[in-house]
Amino acid sequence: MAASAHPSITARSTPALPAGRHHSKAFVGVPLVLGICYGLYAAFLTSNNGASNTRIMVESFVGGAVVAVLCFAVAAVQSRLPRELRGAAYGVLFGCAMGYLLSLSDETWLKSVFLGLFLGAAMGVIVFYVRYTRET
Structure with a gap:
């Protein structure tokens, strides 16, 4: 018998994936x-x-x-996100988080703001550089 006579034998059966997006752990x-x-x-x-x-x-x-x-x-x-906005997003998140932690340690708000800005800018540049050199 030809293979086309039994489509259930030759047909590939793949399990149906749920419609939702899968994320890693x-x-x-x-x-x-x-x-x-x-x-x-x-x-x-x-x-x-x-x-x-x-x-x-x-x-x-x-x-x-x-x-x-x-x-x-x-x-x-x-x-x-494009790599510039990705770097900016990570920079803002990191800078705000570190500035807030510094403000909890009884430093002046001015020192917290400037260190948060510096660390955020540094993180933004680092993320941009890593994405710029690794994208194909």
């Missing part, structure tokens, strides 16, 4: 771990200033949650 895990680490460090800095337990918990949970959500958001849109 790192897509969710990395922002989650960054948020937890950020929240723990924010709690450490706040507790060194003699703050109440309530303030320590609020600043650590809110800070960690905001960082985790923003990291997740940047990771979700990074593939659609």
